[in-house]
Amino acid sequence: MIKVTLSILMVATLAGQDFIGNKKCKSCHKKKSSGAQYLKWEETNHANAFDVLKTPEAKTVAEERGILTNPWETPECVRCHTTGFEKGGYEIKDQAFWDQVTERGKPTKEVKRMLALQNVGCEVCHGPGSDYKSKKKMKAIFHGDITMESVGMLKPSKETCVQCHNEESPSFHGFDFEEFFPKISHPYPDGYREEMKQKELNK
Numbered sequence: 001m002i003k004v005t006l007s008i009l010m011v012a013t014l015a016g017q018d019f020i021g022n023k024k025c026k027s028c029h030k031k032k033s034s035g036a037q038y039l040k041w042e043e044t045n046h047a048n049a050f051d052v053l054k055t056p057e058a059k060t061v062a063e064e065r066g067i068l069t070n071p072w073e074t075p076e077c078v079r080c081h082t083t084g085f086e087k088g089g090y091e092i093k094d095q096a097f098w099d100q101v102t103e104r105g106k107p108t109k110e111v112k113r114m115l116a117l118q119n120v121g122c123e124v125c126h127g128p129g130s131d132y133k134s135k136k137k138m139k140a141i142f143h144g145d146i147t148m149e150s151v152g153m154l155k156p157s158k159e160t161c162v163q164c165h166n167e168e169s170p171s172f173h174g175f176d177f178e179e180f181f182p183k184i185s186h187p188y189p190d191g192y193r194e195e196m197k198q199k200e201l202n203k
């Protein structure tokens with residue numbers, strides 16, 4: 001009986017960990033006072049990784065590999081240029097999908113989510129956000145009250161990067177974590193962690 005309940009719980013947890021898209025992280029992670037991670041990410045090429053597939057250069061890269069379909073609609077290219085491809089995140093969709101609008105003529109929720117999963121977004125490195133995105137859980141992780149793993153957050157490392165920065169990339173010129181990470185890093189301001197911990201204690 002206990003076993004059955006446990007496995008149902010585990011399935012429920014896994015099913016709850018969906019990719020929600022970068023725009024959801026933006027709402028809380030754009031403030032300068034806490035490091036403006038979203039704005040820093042926006043300045044990197046990770047934020048442009050999908051659009052680069054629409055350039056003439058991408059077309060050439062694809063053709064050299066015998067790929068004649070649009071690179072941005074080809075799994076072999078999309079998998080490293082989007083978030084969560086074939087893991088429950090980004091999916092290649094037809095025009096009818098992208099054309100869906102609400103009664104007011106705005107893109108539907110599903111279209112907006114998919115757009116926010118184009119590019120190499122936050123969840124590529126930090127894990128699908130649906131189960132950790134609430135302020136309560138985010139703070140609990142931050143203060144060490146729960147583990148990040150318990151809500152699907154991953155601890156990014158060099159291994160995360162080399163899932164894409166490897167020889168299967170047609171434009172690979174090598175990857176050195178020590179050299180590359182500073183170019184995309186988005187740390188808290190100096191002393192931020194200590195300051196927030198002190199605030200929590202004074203509550």
Ligand code: HEC
Nearest residue numbers: 057058061062071076077080164165168169170171172173
């Ligand atoms: C294994 C992951 C991976 C796959 C598959 C992949 N890319 Fe990339 N792509 C990258 C990475 C990582 C970079 C950044 C450059 C590098 O390799 O360091 C990149 C960069 C690019 C660039 C920018 C040019 C440059 O030199 O930086 C273009 C254009 C591009 N890819 C097109 C494609 C096309 C077209 C396909 C499909 C045929 C494809 N990529 C498949 C990972 C991948």
Ligand code: HEC
Nearest residue numbers: 024025027028034122123126129133134135138139141142
């Ligand atoms: C409702 C607001 C909110 C949303 C939405 C949100 N976060 Fe956070 N996040 C926080 C707060 C608050 C903290 C605690 C530290 C701080 O003040 O930044 C935090 C901390 C973090 C940390 C550091 C954890 C640690 O202690 O090492 C990461 C990584 C993170 N968030 C990633 C994300 C990602 C990725 C998303 C989107 C999928 C996201 N967050 C969405 C509010 C949010």
Ligand code: HEC
Nearest residue numbers: 044045048049052080081120124160161164180181183184
């Ligand atoms: C899902 C695949 C993926 C993962 C995982 C990934 N990258 Fe990238 N990265 C790319 C692609 C694709 C580009 C090229 C985008 C473009 O040229 O538009 C890129 C570009 C870069 C660049 C050049 C960016 C710039 O703005 O000049 C750096 C540096 C980089 N990645 C570092 C990292 C590091 C460090 C990690 C791990 C913490 C990482 N990447 C993880 C796909 C990935």
Ligand code: HEC
Nearest residue numbers: 025029037038041046120121122124125156157186187188
């Ligand atoms: C290419 C991988 C990658 C992407 C994309 C990425 N991050 Fe990170 N992030 C990292 C790494 C690596 C660290 C450092 C982890 C560590 O030190 O343990 C980090 C650290 C953080 C931290 C903690 C900062 C600190 O000083 O401890 C926050 C908050 C965060 N990221 C939020 C975000 C948000 C929000 C996004 C999207 C706008 C994002 N990240 C996109 C790889 C990434």
